[in-house]
Amino acid sequence: MSRDKFKTLTEQMYYILICMKRECCGTDIMELVAEMTDGRVRIGPGTLYNLLEQFSEAGMIEETKVEGRKRSYMITDIGEKVLAEEYERLKAQIKDYDRYFERGQI
Amino acid sequence: MSEYKRKPLIFLPFDYEYLEEMFRDMAKDGWILEDVGTAFWKFRKGNPCDMKYSVVYFPNASAYDPDESDLKNEFAQFCEGTGWKRVCGKGKMQVYANDDPGAVPIDTDEEIKYSSIKRSMAGAFIAPNIVLLLMILFINDNVFTLIKNPALILSDYALIFAVLMTTTAICLILMDLACYGLWVLRSNKSVRDEGCMKSAKPYGKVSRTVTIFLLVVWPLCFMPAILNPLSEESLIMVSAVIVAILTILAVNGLSRKMQKMGVSRGKNLGITVVATFLIVIAITSVPVILIFNASEDEEEYINEHKETIFLSHDHSDKPIKENGKEIDVDYDLYKFNTADAYKGFFYKWCLKGIIDEGGILGSIYGDTPDEGFEKVKESKLPVVKAYKYKLEDPGDEDFENSEWILCFKDRIARVYLDDGCTDDEMRIVCESISMI
Incomplete structure (x- = not known):
């Protein structure tokens, strides 16, 4: 998976990477994201499985522990950089929105 | 009432919506999906319920993975955690079920699912279909023969239907590949613009309809081969095809059993490949041996077919006299008891593997087909087909070979002329032989 793929993140990608600031497995991520967003964002196991595979290939996360069928992951420096860039992009969007509407140029 | 119900596996593998809806409808009717076999989905009788199904694609999975693989x-x-339970799977495609109507779908990002489908289809749909297509074209060259020499194909009922079957099979494969191509083209745009795939249901419906139609028509194609008394080889080939289908199903069943027993991907694949190879050798060689044995001895063949095809086999070296003219001729003459029987006779030797049309008859006499015969324009002589032996003497420019094969509606003659002869003389020979 090329790094370009993650130049911008989808909502689901964004929340998965946030969750992985601390070590967690697939089930933890799904629960955490639902909790973090009050159920607004829900990640299906198929999508999560694929994204973890892609993040792992892109070096954005790394496997930290394997317990039976359960694998745990954590975000890497590359992943943090991508997440930070996305945060800045979202912040810029909000800033643009605020500036535009404050001026009343609808 | 039976506890189980089966539905044939007729679907386009990327048409997951059709499968999910079909499983759900069956569950509403009280038939719960339990397993998938080589050729059928297996449903068990249960209480009608609103079960959600999801077809998931794993590009890294294999049809030979054990049911309890690491990936699964x-x-x-x-x-x-989300209540989805694995029901069954076939190759890269796995089916999950959930009885909670509010459950989070397995795939919540269509772009990712689309990417998984495309990666899975490359190995599980496109490659096998192209291999199958090439195999059909390589093993059965009737389609090429139809293009090069339609008369030969159209001269035999069994061949016509064999070609019909081959051609429709090729069309079906090409149609499925075209459906996939169209779906990918439309979905690429749709995923880019709207973030969702285009439905594959219309393509799936077309493919299913055509497949079901062909499954009904194909057995009918076998009938002429079975009923045609001129083509005993066709009967052997038909039997071989039926045995091949049954054996392939058995090998698939064996592979499926190994999956359930937890045999590793490598072992399962190895055993299946070896078993398939042996079966292919057996299935292709047995009919060939049978046909070759049946054709090995000319006299034996003639004796065997005296009742059905051959009326007589004569040899003569009496000169042909016409209008006071005498033409020295020596010929072998095979007469058939049915008009057009020579066409079946042609087919007989085609099956023996001698495709060169000129060599077909040569093989009866044990000549090497490589030397071949040159076809003579029919309009020149009063015969259905005529061939002249292509033999040149480099040391003698005037050398004229006078060996011919003449095909009439009800007889074939191999004629040797002591001296070369003119077109008029040859016409006289043809007319005389046609009246013997």
Whole structure:
């Protein structure tokens, strides 16, 4: 998976990477994201499985522990950089929105 | 009432919506999906319920993975918390079920699912279909023969239907590949613009309709081969095809059993490949041996077919006299008891593997087909087909070979002329032989 793929993140990608600031497995991520967003964002196991595979290939996360069928992951420096860039992009969007509407140029 | 119900596996593998809806409708009718076999989905009788199904694609999975593979186990762990349970799977495609109507779907990002489908289809749909297509074209060259020499194909009922079957099979494969191509083209745009795939249901419907139609028509194609008394080889080939289908199903069943027993991907694949190879050798060689044995001895063949095809086999070296003219001629003459029987006779030797049309008859006499015969324009002589032996003497420019094969509606003659002869003389020979 090329790094370009993650130049911008989808909502689901964004929340998965946030969750992985601390070590967690697939089930933890799904629960955490639902909790973090009050159920607004829900990640299906198929999508999560694929994204973890892609993040792992892109070096954005790394496997930290394997317990039976359960694998745990954590975000890497590359992943943090991508997440930070996305945060800045979202912040810029909000800033643009605020500036535009404050001026009343609808 | 039976406890189980089966539905044939007729679907386009990327048409997951059709499968999910079909499983759900069956569950509403009280038939719960339990397993998938070589050729059928298996449903068990249960209480009618509103069960949600999801078809998941794993590009890294293989049709030879054990049911309890690491990949399946790992994914099952992901699904545990959301209530999805694995029901069954076929190759890269796995079916999950959930009885909670409000459950989070397994795939919540269509772009990712689309990417998984495309990666899975490359190995599980496009490659096998192209291999199958090439195999059909390589093993059965009737389609090429139809293009090069339609008369030869159209001269035999069994061949016509064999070509019909081959051609429709090729069309079906090409149609399925075209459906996939169109779906990908439309979905690429749709995923880019709207973030969702285009439905594959219309393509799936077309493919299913055509496949079901062909499954009804194909057995009818066998009938002429079975009923045609001139083509005993066709009967052998038909039997071989039926045995091949049954054996392939058996090998698939064996592979499926190994999956359930937890045999590793490598072992399962190895055993299946070896078994398939042996079966292919057996299935292709047995009919060939039977046909070759049946054709080995000319006299034996003639004796065997005296009742059905051959009326007589004569040899003569009496000169032909016409209008006071005498033409020295020596010929072997095969007469058939049915008009057009020579066409079956042609087919007989085609099956023996001698495709060169000129060599077909040469093989009866044990000549090497490589030397061949040159076809003579029919309009020149009063025969259905005529061939002249292509033999030149480099040391003698005037050398004229006078060996001919003449095909009439009800007889074939191999004629040797002591001296070369003119077109008029040859016409006289043809007319005389046609009246013997």
